[in-house]
Amino acid sequence: MPFEPKTPAERIFCALDTTDPAAAAALAAKLKGTVGGIKLGLEYYCSTGADGFKAVAQTGMPIFLDLKFHDIPNTVAGAIRAVAPLAPKILTIHTQGGPEMMRRAAATAAEEAARLGVERPVVVAVTILTSLDGRDLNAIGVDHAVDDQVVRLAALADECGVDGIVCSPKEIRLVRAATREDFTLVVPGIRPAGSAVGDQKRVMTPKEAVDAGASVLVIGRPITEAADPAAAAKAIAASL
Numbered sequence: 001m002p003f004e005p006k007t008p009a010e011r012i013f014c015a016l017d018t019t020d021p022a023a024a025a026a027l028a029a030k031l032k033g034t035v036g037g038i039k040l041g042l043e044y045y046c047s048t049g050a051d052g053f054k055a056v057a058q059t060g061m062p063i064f065l066d067l068k069f070h071d072i073p074n075t076v077a078g079a080i081r082a083v084a085p086l087a088p089k090i091l092t093i094h095t096q097g098g099p100e101m102m103r104r105a106a107a108t109a110a111e112e113a114a115r116l117g118v119e120r121p122v123v124v125a126v127t128i129l130t131s132l133d134g135r136d137l138n139a140i141g142v143d144h145a146v147d148d149q150v151v152r153l154a155a156l157a158d159e160c161g162v163d164g165i166v167c168s169p170k171e172i173r174l175v176r177a178a179t180r181e182d183f184t185l186v187v188p189g190i191r192p193a194g195s196a197v198g199d200q201k202r203v204m205t206p207k208e209a210v211d212a213g214a215s216v217l218v219i220g221r222p223i224t225e226a227a228d229p230a231a232a233a234k235a236i237a238a239s240l
C-alpha cells in the first residue's frame with residue numbers, strides 16, 4: 001500500500017517530540033491544514049501511551065506512529081498487534097531486525113487491520129538513522145559506506161514485502177533505483193536553508209528531498225520551535 005499524498009502539504013508529517021499531550025494536541029490542531037499529519041515517537045508514546053495517541057488523533061490528523069520496533073519476529077508481531085487498534089496511518093520497524101522480522105511485521109499489520117476492520121498502516125523500515133555518518137557506522141562495525149548500506153537494507157526491505165523505508169534525503173535517488181516504483185520513502189533529516197541542523201548528520205532542504213523523490217518529509221524542530229509553527233509549515237509547503 002503506497003503512500004500517495006495529493007498536495008505538497010500532505011507530504012509533510014510534523015514530529016511532535018514532547019511529553020505533554022495537551023501541548024501536542026493543541027499544536028496538532030494549529031497545524032491542521034498546513035501539514036499532512038503528525039508524527040508521534042518514542043518520547044511521546046513512552047510518556048503518554050495510547051491515551052496520548054488518542055489525544056492527538058481526536059484532532060482528525062493522520063498519525064504516524066514512529067516506535068521503530070526492533071526485536072525478534074514474535075515480539076515485533078505482538079507489538080504491532082498491540083498498537084493496531086489505534087489505526088496509525090504509518091508505522092515504523094527496523095530493517096536491522098532482519099528479513100524474517102520484516103516479513104512477519106508486514107503480514108501481521110495486514111492481518112490485524114483486516115481482523116479489526118481498520119485501514120492497514122503503511123509499514124516502513126528504518127535503514128540507517130539520519131543522525132549517523134560513515135564514522136558512526138564504522139564505530140559499530142559496519143565497514144560499508146552509508147549509501148551502500150542504506151541501499152542494501154532498502155532492497156532487503158522491498159524483498160520482504162514492507163511498504164517502504166526511512167532513509168536520509170542523501171540516499172533517495174540510489175534507493176529509488178534499487179526498489180519497486182511505488183516504494184514509500186519516508187525522509188527525516190530535513191532542514192530548510194538556515195535552520196539549525198542539531199543532531200542530524202545527513203540533511204537536505206525540503207525541496208531538494210522532494211525533487212529527489214521523497215514520499216513523506218518528516219520535519220520536527222524547524223516547525224515546532226518556530227515562533228509561528230503553522231506559518232513555518234505553510235512556508236515549507238510553499239517551497240516544495
Ligand SMILES: O=c1ccn([C@@H]2O[C@H](COP(=O)(O)O)[C@@H](O)[C@H]2O)c(=O)[nH]1
Nearest residue numbers: 015041128129130188189218219220221
Ligand atoms: O533516521 C531517522 C528516523 C527518525 N527520525 C525522527 O524524525 C524526527 C526528526 O525531527 P527533527 O526535529 O526534524 O530533527 C524525530 O522525531 C526523529 O525521531 C530521524 O530524525 N531520523
